[in-house]
Amino acid sequence: MVSHGSEQRSPARPLSRAALIVLAACCIALFALIPVAIARPAHHGKGKHAIFGPAQITTNPEAEQAPAEQEAAAAEEASEAPEQVQTPEQQEVATQQGGAVGEQTARTRHKGTRESGHHKEGAKEPGHHKEGAGETERSRESGKHGEQGQPVPTSPTTDDPAATSTAMAAPPAQPTASIASTVAPVVAAAPSTTTAAVAPSVADTSIQGRSSGRAHALRSASAAARRRAARAVPAEHALATVPATQLRAGLTSRSSKSSSGARRQSSRKAAGDGRPSPITTTITRIVAVVPTPVRVLIVALLALALALAVRSRMAALRTGRLERQRGQLLEDVGLLQAALLPVPPDRLGPVGTSVAYRPAAGPGAGGDFYDVFALEDGQLAVIVGDVSGHGRHALPHTALVRFTLRAYLEAGLSPRDAVQKAGTVLERQLGDQFVTVVAAIYNPRERVLVYACAGHPPPVVLATHGDSRSRGNSGSDGDHGSRVDSRSLQPVTVCSAPPIGCGLRTGTRQSVVSVPGRSQVCFYTDGVTEARVGDELFGAERLLVTLAELGGQATASSMLESVVVQTDSRADDMAACLLQVQGGDGTPTALAEELELDRRQLESGRAERFLLACGVSQAQSAEMLGAARAALARAETVVLELHLADGPPRMALRRDHLSYLHAQHENVEVYR
Amino acid sequence: MLRHADKTDAPVATAVEFGVICHQLDDRTSLISVEGELDLSSAPELKWTLLDSLDAGRDQLVLDLSLSTFMDSTALGVLIGVNRSLGDGGRMAIACARNDVLHIFELSGMDGVFAIFATLGEALAYIQRDPAAPRGAAKAR
16 A cells, blocks of 8 residues: 555656756746846846837827737737846847837938848848848838837937837737747746846947847847936936946936936836836845855855755655655554454354453554454354564564464364464474464353463453342452352363473363353453552452453453553553353353373373362372373373363373273273 | 563663572573562563573573562563573573462463472572483472
8 A cells, every 4th residue: 555655656756856956946046146137227127128118109090000009918928027138039039129120210310220230130030031121111111100109209219118119019020029928938937047148248239239230129228228227226326336337327328318208108008117116226235235255155045045945845745745654554554453453243143252452562563462253163263362572573473373273273173273283383483482372162052162272371261140249248359259269260270281482392281161151251361460460460360350340241341441440550462352151140160171191291290280180089190190101102192181070070091183092990981 | 572672671660679690600500590570671681691691601590589579471481482592401490489470380381391499409409410300300399
């Protein structure tokens, strides 16, 4: 699930990063050049006027007026881009426009030079040569109109954009201006580094070669704009502080007054144009007095700030991505945990089932595991275990052990056989870890529980029909405990089988318990009984009392909650599985005990203690052990069965899955 | 993972209450005395003490739990691990008289594997006997 998500995102990541880098570079360049651009406000002014020129065609009475207005609108739109005039593309466009403008202006003032300028420009741009020639004719026409309509048609005005606009607005100029409008967005997006390079050269040439054809129009426009800036700056008493514009302002100041009328006209069409805003002026003045090293420093700081901003943005994006991945991972962990700690139905046949798990610390699954499931023949199987170690490293073994045992139980093996086979199979795969486990099968028809432990505490089996709460006052705690004990099964723990994975033969013990009445069977891990109450362990006795107090309505969850309330500290995971068996009165009793003996257990005296713990008399025990010793002379192991149901214990010896004959004594019978 | 927590993570109180002392009895025998509570936090210290002794070539281990006030399955896991690390001829005898600890050994089924004695003297006698004697032959009960 996670990998799928990352695959989806991975192609987009470099793209967005590259886009960010490009954007950052553009912004850095922009920031770097703002002071420079502000220091030369003439360029902006020029550009605006060169473009806004067409907007001043208000007096043209001819049929060209409508296209001229269209043209004006297009040019106005194009002029929205602030740096458009200085870029090469715009230069080209302006040159084309200048072809018309230049002819018009030259015709007004310098006829001879106009022709040469036109030829020069036409040679530069052969593609526009023919068009340029046509434009010449038509612009003459429009030029006449312009002359007629110009409010100030004096010769100095020819330098002013107001005059150039007349030609630009003429129909011949329409295609070029529309190019300008389409180019404008591109121009606006282009890096403004060209601004500084192009602008001065344009300005210079405009001063030197005012009479040179099409180029002249652009130059005149720039000169006019510079004049305006120069006019603005002196008006703001900044002439002396703007050395960069001072000279040019002086050179072009002669036409400054005459252009004001046209400027007023243009400001009617394009609001906001004209005088630099107070902010621009202020910035201009500040920039003007800032020394170059400081300017560089500011630019560097701006670049740094921008880079940090970009970096911060990217970090934020990454954070969001990681958050999403974390959410997916938690979902996955939840799914895995559910696979290891399944939620059984509330009821399997006639038996109420519940499970609960409380990790000791940290997230989710530790080493504890459980499973409750129905077998084909209507029986019910339970697995509860604990892998040594916790956390992620225990998870694979947890799953391995659980599913191995489940498979053996579903295949029809008895709990002891399942544990023994699992012990043999898993021994090699568990490495340094070992597993304690209890496997059980409950037969609801016969009301018999069969369980086998491997290093694991046996289940608590407690009758709930004589609920302590229904008996009124329960008296002292000890009295209460003894009464509970009388209703519960006392398991035989002598000769318990060792855990799986210890390098020892396991699956050597199995117990068969009759559950005649309403009872609860509680499987748990040692985290429950090893929880601490002060200096003591919580222990199986307290667990028994807790279960008795909770009664027939107890669930595994409520039981663990109660344990948590009663204990001071819980160092280990706690897992529990509770079966609520319905029925009448009746106390659980042991039906049979099974022990697989080897010579060592026989020699160490454990077998004898086992027999004694099961209630076998000393004499019977000695007799049985003698028979077992004889059997072990011919076999590795022998299974000792004790039937405890009625009267004195009856014993039987058998080799595993084979009958073993020992019929010398009446209380030792052949089984199978 | 938690069970293998570094011993520096152990609470200070436990560190004070718990102590492991290792006596070198001879070239092959170590006597390890445990005092205090053997639980999740202190079990690693016992583990490293026992494994250090094995690394030093002393594979006849006598573990005295007489002064231990508490033991849980974590410590049992340590003993199971160390028992598996014992090579040929390596033996471990445990002196323990507490019923709750003995019950843990019994429940785990490891009482048949470890040689458990009621007193330290019996445990020492078991170790100093013929090394060829089968492990677990002598029982406390």
